[in-house]
Amino acid sequence: MQVISLKSNSKLIKGMTYEAYSFDNSISNSNSRNRQYIEINGFGWYLCKNFTDTNGNPLPQTKYVNPNKPVRQTITSSDVNLKPGDIVVCNSDKFKYLVKNGKYRVTDVKNQTTWSANIKLEGYSRSIKFTNWAFRKLSLQESRDLALSQVFDQPENFSVEFVRKFDKEQNKSKVLIQALAKSILDPYRHQLDVIDWTIEKTKYQGFTKEDFESILNLPLSEVLKIYENSLNN
Numbered sequence: 001m002q003v004i005s006l007k008s009n010s011k012l013i014k015g016m017t018y019e020a021y022s023f024d025n026s027i028s029n030s031n032s033r034n035r036q037y038i039e040i041n042g043f044g045w046y047l048c049k050n051f052t053d054t055n056g057n058p059l060p061q062t063k064y065v066n067p068n069k070p071v072r073q074t075i076t077s078s079d080v081n082l083k084p085g086d087i088v089v090c091n092s093d094k095f096k097y098l099v100k101n102g103k104y105r106v107t108d109v110k111n112q113t114t115w116s117a118n119i120k121l122e123g124y125s126r127s128i129k130f131t132n133w134a135f136r137k138l139s140l141q142e143s144r145d146l147a148l149s150q151v152f153d154q155p156e157n158f159s160v161e162f163v164r165k166f167d168k169e170q171n172k173s174k175v176l177i178q179a180l181a182k183s184i185l186d187p188y189r190h191q192l193d194v195i196d197w198t199i200e201k202t203k204y205q206g207f208t209k210e211d212f213e214s215i216l217n218l219p220l221s222e223v224l225k226i227y228e229n230s231l232n233n
Helices: 140-152 172-185 194-201 209-216 220-230
Strands: 002-005 017-024 037-040 044-047 051-053 063-065 087-090 103-110 117-121 124-130 135-137
Touching: 172 194, 172 209, 172 220, 194 209
Parallel strands: none
Antiparallel strands: 002 017, 002 051, 017 037, 017 063, 037 044, 087 103, 087 135, 103 117, 117 124
């Protein structure tokens, strides 16, 4: 459901249209101690009274859940039950060689508890800590789909590749500009220049100074144009 914000704040702009993920604007909720809130896609929770529908009418007095709202994975202790041969998905972008959303095959499992384990991945000799924030196991349906694709489609490689994270990025300009922007705004840059601080704070990307040469000599207007275009790719 599309809604219009009646107020501006640090994230939203008055008069702009946003996608509502859910809200409870029912009459029963208005008489309870819980206030009526609406969840806006990517922005958080706000009061229902500060939004209208796209026709300018108050939100309907009902409970609403967007059918396209992503389902959050419930983490339980049963999620950690690993054995060699299992395929896991990396949830984090903070590893030097592991790609976020990449699939990897487990070759060894040690010190397994209900919440974590020390694992080794195919092609990588170092032990890595498996936790539910950094990895997840494939669901049963994902495992079935993967088994079929391995037979009928081009087989996937589940080994760790020792290639710079940055070299695997599809949109290098976007990654560079976002990393620079964070470095510029970081108040803890010490005596390092912006480029050196960007390299230091994003070691998992494996940046070098040469990576930034493609944008450093461009005027600001051109850099902004490149970034705007990168958002559509």
